[in-house]
Amino acid sequence: MTPQSFLLSPELAEFVRRSADPPDDVVTDLVAETAAMTAAGDGRPTYQVAVEQAALLTLLTRISRARWAVEIGTFTGLSALAIARGLPEDGGLLCLDRDEHWTAVARRYWERAGVADRVELRLGEAAELLDALPLRPTFDLAFVDADKTGYAGYVDALHPRMHPGGLLVLDNTLRAGKVLDPQDDDDRAIASLAASLAADARFDTVLLPVADGLTLLRVR
Numbered sequence: 001m002t003p004q005s006f007l008l009s010p011e012l013a014e015f016v017r018r019s020a021d022p023p024d025d026v027v028t029d030l031v032a033e034t035a036a037m038t039a040a041g042d043g044r045p046t047y048q049v050a051v052e053q054a055a056l057l058t059l060l061t062r063i064s065r066a067r068w069a070v071e072i073g074t075f076t077g078l079s080a081l082a083i084a085r086g087l088p089e090d091g092g093l094l095c096l097d098r099d100e101h102w103t104a105v106a107r108r109y110w111e112r113a114g115v116a117d118r119v120e121l122r123l124g125e126a127a128e129l130l131d132a133l134p135l136r137p138t139f140d141l142a143f144v145d146a147d148k149t150g151y152a153g154y155v156d157a158l159h160p161r162m163h164p165g166g167l168l169v170l171d172n173t174l175r176a177g178k179v180l181d182p183q184d185d186d187d188r189a190i191a192s193l194a195a196s197l198a199a200d201a202r203f204d205t206v207l208l209p210v211a212d213g214l215t216l217l218r219v220r
């Protein structure tokens, strides 16, 4: 089972899940395979986006009419699959992750879902891969779900590479509530990023209390 919102009772979380588009066989199998991997100590159970969050990513991709997208933090590929499904056939998603083993699982499911031709995966340190991208507006949508202490740098590196009106989506921006009482560097990084983004003239900013918190930044 993928992580549910810590803000909801288990019953309400189940109601929310059932009220979104139901996952198809590809998503169901990817969630099951990832759950088996993480139960065996390969990755963490909280890594994968929630199924209802995946449905939201597809919807956000469609309503923003994104054609070119970038993801930082791919793991076994559920969020990337959701974004790729929202893109037009001539669009593309660039995935950045440093782990070859987890992203090999992702590649299998993108193939199975028929979106592999829309997804390019680059392996390495996300900050270096981002710096190597041309410094011009390229992307309509970005999803950030990697190391939390890197988020501020990713936002700065992504901003000049996004079209005006483009959408940046940051995951885990409530840190299971620990933004109010930070316990580690990850919590502190996300809490301080929230304060700086609220005053950041580059974006229209909203934090949605969905799953573990999803911050939406529209490039002005």
Ligand SMILES: C[S@@+](CC[C@H](N)C(=O)[O-])C[C@H]1O[C@@H](n2cnc3c(N)ncnc32)[C@H](O)[C@@H]1O
Residues within 6 Å of the ligand: 046, 047, 048, 049, 072, 073, 074, 075, 076, 077, 078, 079, 080, 096, 097, 098, 099, 102, 124, 125, 126, 127, 145, 146, 147, 150
């Ligand atoms: C939370 S998981 C991503 C989950 C994914 N979005 C999904 O829906 O399944 C974080 C991923 O970020 C990658 N990652 C963490 N820090 C990174 C870095 N500095 N550079 C590249 N990848 C990184 C990890 O290898 C891992 O696959």
